[in-house]
Amino acid sequence: MNDLELVDRLLEGDERAFTDLVTRYHGTLVRVARYYVRTPASAEDVAQETWLAVLRSLSSFEQRSSFKTWLLRILVNRARSSGTREFRTVPVDPTSGSAVAASRFDEGGFWCEPPVPFTDSVDDRLVNEPLVHLVREAIAQLPEPQQAVITLRDVEGLSTSEVADLLELSDANVRVILHRARSRVRADVEARREGRSV
C-alpha cells in the first residue's frame, strides 16, 4: 500500500495504517533528527513528537508535496525548535577526507592496490540480502551529517536540492557530504567482505 493510501486510512482512524507508516519512516526520522540533536534519546523524542504532530495536522495535509517530504519537513522544524537542539553548522572542506587510502595509489596517482569486484553482486539487488545488510551497517557507522544526507538522498530517494533545502545546506555541500558518505560505505563494504577491520 502506498503512502497516500495509508494516509487515507489513517484519517479514518486505522491503527494499522499508523504502524505501517511508522515502520516505514521512523528510522529515517531518527537518523535525520540526529543531525540536529545531541543524543540518540533526544532524536527518538523528536521523532515521537513528530508523529504526534502528524496525527494532529494530517487533516490539513493537502498533498501538494509527497507525504514523505511533508513528514520530513515537520521533523526538521521540530528538531530545529527543540529545546535540546544543538544546531550544527557543517564545515565542509572539499580537500579533506579522501575516498580511498592514499597508500593504495602509487606516486603517479594510479592504483597499486586496485579494488576487487564485488563478485557475488547479483543482478537482483532485492535478493542480495548480505549486501543490503552490509550497506545498512555501513550507513549506521557514518558521522551524523553523512548519515542524514545519504539517508535522505539514497535511501529515501530525495533529490539533491530537496536534501539541501531540508537541511539548509547548499547543493554543493550536499554533493560533497554525499560523496564522502558513499565512498565510506563502499570502503566499509569492501573491508567487511574481505574480513578486514575498517
Add this chain to the structure above:
Amino acid sequence: MKIRSHPVVCREAIELMSDYLDGSLSRRDTRRLEEHLAICPPCRTYLAQMRLVISVSGSVSPDDLSPEALDDLVEVFRRYRDEPESS
C-alpha cells in the same frame, strides 16, 4: 588556442564518481573521467561498486524499529485517537 585539460589519474577519478553518477559533474570533467574509464579497468570496477552501493541503499530500510519503540508510538496514537475533539 584551446587549452587542453590534464588527464585524470585514478586518485582523482574516484573523487569525481559520486557527482558523475548523479549527473552533476561538469561536461569537461565528465569527458575527462570517461576518457580515463575507457582505459582503466580498476576504476571501472570502482565505479561499478559505487553504483551498486547507491542502488542497494535504496533497498535499505533505515533501522529496524524496536518493539518497545513501536509500542510507545502505538500508545501515542491511541492517546491521540481517544482525545476529545476539543480543538
